[in-house]
Amino acid sequence: MTTLTIDPQAPYPPFEQLRRQLVEQIVSQHLPAGTRLPPVRRLAADLALAPNTVARAYRELEAEGYLVTRGRNGTIVAPDAAPDDDVRRRAADLAATYVAGMRELGLRGEAIVAAVRHAL
Template identity: 55%
Template sequence: MRIDQDGAEPPYQQLRTQLIDQIMRRLLPAGTKLPAVRTLAATLGLANNTVAKAYRELEAEGYVVTAGRAGTVVADIAPVDEAAALRAGELTLDYVRAMRRLGLGDDAILGTVRQLLWAGHAKGPAI
């Protein structure tokens, strides 16, 4: 991973984006333990809080699970094969385009998905 300290995107966001890419391409498969915050911060030349913020956002989005002293591990989120990944991308793009036609922005689209997913958790496996 490389972080551009002078880039337009904040370092925590660059880290988050690169980790998501590696998770979704299964370069970091489910169950992989991520480096400790301090270790990764030192390796990348970042502040501990920068890495911690990226990890918190990844956890909130379901990409990783933090298990206290056991560390942070990659969640089972990536599609199993390339065909499934491609189809998931197509469906997501269709959904985002439809929501944009309704006039919704990024936060509203993400909020709608989160609300639906949490409703599904409360009701069981129907969704």
């Protein structure tokens, strides 16, 4: 697992920073399917976070299909969490088309990102 960092000055709460970093590592396959994640308490101690903060990030990632929790057997990256190359390529094409259309409307980066966040 690539190093995870929490920035207390970031505009996002710690659980969201952790969630985003884990998604990024799963999607980029730095955390491949089947990889076992550290226990909640250990990761919380490593990141100087409350255990509930890490547990919330894990729960949300499990609800989103990125992780599978097996009780005392730990939490692993879900078998189908990372998209294959074809899906990634199609997603990149869709994103490029969307951004081009938004730019034609005269919107800049932050407005485009805000529109995506609102849609999600």
